[in-house]
Amino acid sequence: MNRLEFIRNEEKKYHDFCYNHFSLFEEGSWLAKPVKTVIDLMSFFEIKNNVQVLDLGCGVGRNSIPVAEKLKNSYGKVVCVDFLDSAIEKLKFYSLQYGVEHIIHAEKADIGTYFIEPHQYDFIVAISSLEHVESESVFDKVLHRIASGTKPGGIACFIINSEVQEIDRITNEYLDALMEINLLTDSVLAKLDHVFQNWKVLMELVKPLEYEITRNHRSILLTTNAITFVARKGNEK
Incomplete structure (x- = not known):
């Protein structure tokens, strides 16, 4: 097993554990609530019908289900992409539970190779997912695909973890950070x-964070x- 396979196996175990032990929007885990920035950005689309959303690395729907709820009466669609079977299975379950199964379209795929149709989406979201593509060159390609896939006037929203460190809480030992790419x-x-560069940047923020996780x-x-x-893409002239 090479390093990439090892990291993805460990990440699978970690996420499978979370998805099986915590329900969506249950207090006590990062599944408890959606990312506020994502939900706030939906205000840009309040008067627009047929809003097309892409959630790359959707997990069980922490962000995509609240987004879909806002699109219930406007004929929108949320395409949700994730590599893990457990994520897709739980997403389908929760979309039924929250009555948005007609809006959520789940696809099992690697976001590093996922094809994004040019000028297809009003809103593309990638929350703590792009650092899990297999290499820096793939990371670059995905950014370009997202830029191409966003409609004129559309918005791309990212949260990307950088300079990640993992420290054993008992021994204070610095461990190999299990992140596919760990950029400065x-x-x-x-x-x-x-x-x-030619888009309107709506937010650019770096926030140091730390939190506890359990691995094995x-x-x-x-x-x-x-x-x-x-960032928001300029309108075509």
Whole structure:
């Protein structure tokens, strides 16, 4: 098993555990509520019908289900992409539970190779997912696909973890951060600024975060510089 396979296996175990032990919007985990920035951005589409949304790395629908609820009466669609079977299965279950199964369209795929139709989406969301593509070059390609896939006037919203560290809570030992790509914060910002240079940047924020996770019954402190980047594509003349 190579390093990429090992990391993805560990991430699968971690996410499968979360999805099986915590219900969507249940207090006590990161599934408890959607990302506020994502929900706030839906205000841009309040008077628009047939809004097309793409959620890359959707998980069980923490963001896509609240987004779909806002589109119930406007004939919108939320395409949800995730690599994990457990995520797609739970997403379908929750979409039925919350009455948005006609809006949610779940697709099992690797976001690193997922084809995005040019000028297809009003709103593309990638929350803590792009750092899980297999390489930096794939990361760059996905950014360009997102830029191409956004409609004129549409919005792209990212949260990307950078400079991630993992520390054993008992021994204080620094561990190998199990992240497919772990870029410097300045490098990620430079890439975003380059790809979206002709867009209107609505938000660019770097926030140091730390939280505890459990890997193989081991308590780990994970620290990161979380980058929030939101940009709006210019309208065609």
